[in-house]
Amino acid sequence: xxxxxxxxxxxxxxxxxxxxxxxxxxxxxxxxxxxxxxxxxxxxxxxxxxxxxxxxxxxxxxxxxxxxxxxxxxxxxxxxxxxxxxxxxxxxxxxxxxxxxxxxxxxxxxxxxxxxxxxxxxxxxxxxxxxxxxxxxxxxxxxxxxxxxxxxxxxxxxxxxxxxxxxxxxxxxxxxxxxxxxxxxxxxxxxxxxxxxxxxxxxxxxxxxxxxxxxxxxxxxxxxxxxxxxxxxxxxxxxxxxxxxxxxxxxxxxxxxxxxxxxxxxxxxxxxxxxxxxxxxxxxxxxxxxxxxxxxxxxxxxxxxxxxxxxxxxxxxxxxxxxxxxxxxxxxxxxxxxxxxxxxxxxxxxxxxxxxxxxxxxxxxxxxxxxxxxxxxxxxxxxxxx
Numbered sequence: 254x255x256x257x258x259x260x261x262x263x264x265x266x267x268x269x270x271x272x273x274x275x276x277x278x279x280x281x282x283x284x285x286x287x288x289x290x291x292x293x294x295x296x297x298x299x300x301x302x303x304x305x306x307x308x309x310x311x312x313x314x315x316x317x318x319x320x321x322x323x324x325x326x327x328x329x330x331x332x333x334x335x336x337x338x339x340x341x342x343x344x345x346x347x348x349x350x351x352x353x354x355x356x357x358x359x360x361x362x363x364x365x366x367x368x369x370x371x372x373x374x375x376x377x378x379x380x381x382x383x384x385x386x387x388x389x390x391x392x393x394x395x396x397x398x399x400x401x402x403x404x405x406x407x408x409x410x411x412x413x414x415x416x417x418x419x420x421x422x423x424x425x426x427x428x429x430x431x432x433x434x435x436x437x438x439x440x441x442x443x444x445x446x447x448x449x450x451x452x453x454x455x456x457x458x459x460x461x462x463x464x465x466x467x468x469x470x471x472x473x474x475x476x477x478x479x480x481x482x483x484x485x486x487x488x489x490x491x492x493x494x495x496x497x498x499x500x501x502x503x504x505x506x507x508x509x510x511x512x513x514x515x516x517x518x519x520x521x522x523x524x525x526x527x528x529x530x531x532x533x534x535x536x537x538x539x540x541x542x543x544x545x546x547x548x549x550x551x552x553x554x555x556x557x558x559x560x561x562x563x564x565x566x567x568x569x570x571x572x573x574x575x576x577x578x579x580x581x582x583x584x585x586x587x588x589x590x591x592x593x594x595x596x597x598x599x600x601x602x603x604x605x606x607x608x609x610x611x612x613x614x615x616x617x618x619x620x621x622x623x624x625x626x627x628x629x630x631x632x633x634x635x636x637x638x639x
Contacts, residue, residue: 279607291348291350294343295341295344312325327639353509353524361490362497370461372425376389383500383502386500386575387541388427391607394408428556433452434448436618445621450475462500466497467498469487469491469496469515497512497513497514504557509525520564528555530548533590542598559575561584573585582599599613
């Protein structure tokens with residue numbers, strides 16, 4: 254039998270099986286909805302791989318040079334094998350999430366009538382900020398990230414608010430801009446030129462108990478100085494996307510939360526590992542940039558350690574450290590469960606963009622950096638009197 258015919262029959266059988274399972278489970282309160290979702294997405298992934306392969310094959314057919322055409326077909330088949338493996342890995346990762354959080358349908362926390370969301374403008378006045386994520390307007394911090402710390406990440410809490418869509422009661426989400434910048438030295442005069450790698454508008458809400466919720470994000474991804482895509486973007490209440498818990502005010506060890514739930518677009522999960530955490534020597538040790546960024550292992554709640562993962566990229570996970578009263582201080586990246594050596598470290602923190610000009614941040618050509626940031630995100634980074 255022709256291999257394509259076999260593949261078609263195989264996928265048709267999967268589709269029929271999925272439909273039969275769906276009908277059988279629709280009225281069953283004990284149905285494995287989480288696993289059913291994972292299996293359905295596995296089937297969708299295989300169909301996407303098949304479509305991508307056929308499209309690439311069509312392109313290869315039209316390559317004039319025979320050697321290049323053969324190479325094109327070989328690359329298409331190799332990509333198909335790798336993509337099929339990716340489908341299996343994603344399914345496995347989603348099943349692991351089901352084991353952690355249970356099989357129930359995921360409920361959007363923004364719809365919970367027992368949660369009292371607050372006006373973000375009251376954070377820092379009527380309500381204290383979350384212990385680990387400060388959403389007071391103006392709060393700014395700088396991180397260094399990347400294999401060689403080539404990335405500079407500026408996170409700034411703006412005065413902008415976006416209301417979540419599709420909810421009976423208004424949920425106001427603070428806009429926090431996260432800009433990943435690269436400083437490149439010009440050969441002619443050794444001056445520093447700043448370029449954008451990613452600029453993201455994150456939307457966070459806080460309730461009256463201090464829990465911070467992730468309402469969504471608009472991720473602008475750049476390549477060679479030009480906007481390339483908006484991959485990873487979602488907003489709760491739009492196209493069935495749901496909010497999640499970014500970080501709790503009083504987390505407990507073993508607690509697992511979905512941070513965001515936009516199927517096949519954003520599926521991050523966070524697990525609380527430790528409340529008295531200290532980065533190990535294997536992880537590269539403490540954050541060295543400021544004594545106040547180091548974790549005191551003797552103080553309960555001093556440093557929160559989480560394990561962060563996404564079913565969309567199951568090979569890439571990380572440990573994150575948050576110091577109470579300071580916020581995020583360190584991330585340790587892992588690849589296939591092994592520490593990769595790549596880290597993200599807090600460098601400086603302040604209550605306004607003025608912190609960027611201080612020696613603590615150690616940034617070059619801050620004026621040019623601010624001009625670039627202003628051009629990329631005017632509402633966040635342009636002076637009010639500009």
